[in-house]
Amino acid sequence: MTIRGKVAVVGIGELKPTRSPGGRTAIELMAEAGRLAMLDAGLTPKEIGGVLVAPSVSWSPLEMPLVVADCLGISPSYADVTDLGGASAAGQVWRAGAAIAAGACDTVLCITGDVLDPKAFYEGQKGKNPPGLPVREFETPYGPMLMNSGYALVARRHMFEYGTTPEQLAKIAVDERFNANSNPDALFYGKPLSISDVLSSELVADPLHLFEIVMPCSGAAAIIVADARKVTQQGKPWVTLRGFGESVRSSTVFDRPSLTHSPLVAAAEHAFTTAGVRPSDVDLACIYDCYTIAVLIALEDAGFCAKGRGGAFVTDHDLTYRGDFPVNTHGGQLSFGQPGLAGGASHITEAVRQLRGQAGQRQLRTCDLAFVSGNGGVMSEEVALLLERVDA
Amino acid sequence: MKDVRGYEKPLPHPTSLSKPFWDALRQHKVLMQYCPQCLKFIFYPRRFCPGCLKEDLHWRQLSGKGRVYSYTVIRRPSVRGFESEAPYIFAVAELDEGPRVITNVIDCLPQNIRVGQLVEAVFEDVTPDTTLLKFRPIGP
Numbered sequence: 001m002t003i004r005g006k007v008a009v010v011g012i013g014e015l016k017p018t019r020s021p022g023g024r025t026a027i028e029l030m031a032e033a034g035r036l037a038m039l040d041a042g043l044t045p046k047e048i049g050g051v052l053v054a055p056s057v058s059w060s061p062l063e064m065p066l067v068v069a070d071c072l073g074i075s076p077s078y079a080d081v082t083d084l085g086g087a088s089a090a091g092q093v094w095r096a097g098a099a100i101a102a103g104a105c106d107t108v109l110c111i112t113g114d115v116l117d118p119k120a121f122y123e124g125q126k127g128k129n130p131p132g133l134p135v136r137e138f139e140t141p142y143g144p145m146l147m148n149s150g151y152a153l154v155a156r157r158h159m160f161e162y163g164t165t166p167e168q169l170a171k172i173a174v175d176e177r178f179n180a181n182s183n184p185d186a187l188f189y190g191k192p193l194s195i196s197d198v199l200s201s202e203l204v205a206d207p208l209h210l211f212e213i214v215m216p217c218s219g220a221a222a223i224i225v226a227d228a229r230k231v232t233q234q235g236k237p238w239v240t241l242r243g244f245g246e247s248v249r250s251s252t253v254f255d256r257p258s259l260t261h262s263p264l265v266a267a268a269e270h271a272f273t274t275a276g277v278r279p280s281d282v283d284l285a286c287i288y289d290c291y292t293i294a295v296l297i298a299l300e301d302a303g304f305c306a307k308g309r310g311g312a313f314v315t316d317h318d319l320t321y322r323g324d325f326p327v328n329t330h331g332g333q334l335s336f337g338q339p340g341l342a343g344g345a346s347h348i349t350e351a352v353r354q355l356r357g358q359a360g361q362r363q364l365r366t367c368d369l370a371f372v373s374g375n376g377g378v379m380s381e382e383v384a385l386l387l388e389r390v391d392a
Numbered sequence: 393m394k395d396v397r398g399y400e401k402p403l404p405h406p407t408s409l410s411k412p413f414w415d416a417l418r419q420h421k422v423l424m425q426y427c428p429q430c431l432k433f434i435f436y437p438r439r440f441c442p443g444c445l446k447e448d449l450h451w452r453q454l455s456g457k458g459r460v461y462s463y464t465v466i467r468r469p470s471v472r473g474f475e476s477e478a479p480y481i482f483a484v485a486e487l488d489e490g491p492r493v494i495t496n497v498i499d500c501l502p503q504n505i506r507v508g509q510l511v512e513a514v515f516e517d518v519t520p521d522t523t524l525l526k527f528r529p530i531g532p
Contacts, residue, residue: 134407134436135436137404137405137406137410137436138404138435138436138494139494140402140471141401141402141403141404142482142494142495142496142526143401143466143469143474143477143480144470144471144482145464145468145469145470145482148464148470149464149466149482152464153463153464153482153483153484154462156462156464157461157462157507160462160508202467202468203465203467204468205464205465205466206464206465206466206467207464208464252494254435254484254491254493254494255435255436255491255492259461259484
């Protein structure tokens with residue numbers, strides 16, 4: 001059994017990331033994104049049969065799907081929470097497809113969003129042992145720096161094993177910023193960035209510099225997945241799910257086989273195998289980018305280059321929308337912003353825009369197949385999606 | 393040993409599961425669980441082996457010798473009490489017997505730390521009840 005071509009992404013809604021949410025709550029932002037996605041799809045609340053919601057850091061009580069459905073006037077026959085950290089949005093897309101294939105409903109609204117004040121984000125975490133993560137007992141007494149120290153350990157190890165350089169990592173942030181400068185919705189729109197800017201920015205967690213690290217902000221995104229047989233797009237191109245994969249392991253950075261290999265290896269292999277395509281067929285790679293090193297390792301683990309060759313790969317290729325290997329044409333989370341788990345949705349919404357030919361100034365000349373990755377924790381939860389343009 | 397009231401950093405809160413690990417550190421020993429089926433050490437502490445699901449894990453002493461598997465130098469701490477420590481080395485140490493731990497490498501200038509550096513355990517009695525497992529460079 002395969003999901004290939006059976007479900008389509010028929011609607012997207014995304015709020016412009018902001019540092020000032022203006023008193024709005026995460027649930028309000030989520031509902032607004034859901035409304036925009038329904039308008040984009042031309043669907044009414046009655047036509048939405050399922051709701052998938054990801055947790056938000058700022059507002060995560062029980063029964064989120066119920067509350068979101070209530071806000072949007074939906075009475076779903078399928079409602080659930082998807083928690084894969086940063087990979088939640090990508091995980092929602094194939095779960096929505098699986099629910100549709102199982103006959104639970106025809107249409108699923110997938111929502112992510114959060115309200116994060118960068119200062120409060122760091123202050124609020126000071127000295128906390130987040131519940132549910134037993135390993136904090138063995139980490140917090142030694143003074144970690146949230147995710148920053150985890151990805152710094154990964155980057156340092158990758159440098160040791162493969163000779164990856166700070167300049168190679170900085171190139172990723174620079175190319176993404178170039179893309180963001182063609183995306184007025186990006187948090188860092190209008191702020192050019194050079195490799196020397198990155199390397200002279202604060203060394204927050206050696207070897208990672210400030211501009212290699214995402215900016216927490218506020219926002220939300222929604223993606224509507226529907227039964228492909230019921231899609232009527234009146235001659236417009238539409239987007240189907242061609243393949244997917246998921247792999248989850250290791251809640252710690254110390255108890256895992258290798259710091260430089262992620263579970264994306266298995267997730268991407270499953271996605272490409274089920275889709276019947278190869279990495280070389282991909283026109284656009286939307287790679288989860290909480291840190292520059294996460295992109296570099298994902299390019300290796302998804303099979304775009306050999307393990308250890310990520311540094312050379314990003315040097316040899318132009319990752320901008322004008323380049324030979326476009327990555328994160330919206331600017332990625334590094335330059336678009338990371339509104340909590342909606343940051344991981346931005347890779348999907350951008351892939352859909354590019355596949356539909358709606359990416360404006362940054363539109364790729366050819367975009368028939370997009371690879372999307374989602375990554376949660378410190379490369380602990382990985383999801384791969386292959387989205388395809390289908391012309392009616 | 394520092395005065396308990398003077399120690400402001402977060403302390404571990406041992407559980408019935410992790411108590412043998414922390415108790416051993418207070419005696420300046422490194423003890424971890426060992427699975428005789430899988431022939432390997434397991435860390436962090438578990439109720440059963442995640443490899444074979446058997447419950448007969450034994451606490452066994454390790455040498456306390458190892459090497460730096462990876463590290464970062466933290467210049468802007470986000471954990472309370474660490475402000476005056478910065479810059480400090482936050483690292484993963486790989487013990488000779490296999491398991492890895494999160495730790496601080498001390499008695500080492502940040503510019504001198506390297507992946508692969510040989511290290512040995514330092515038992516830092518931070519309060520009368522708590523000893524942390526840190527490491528310092530040894531050998532070449």
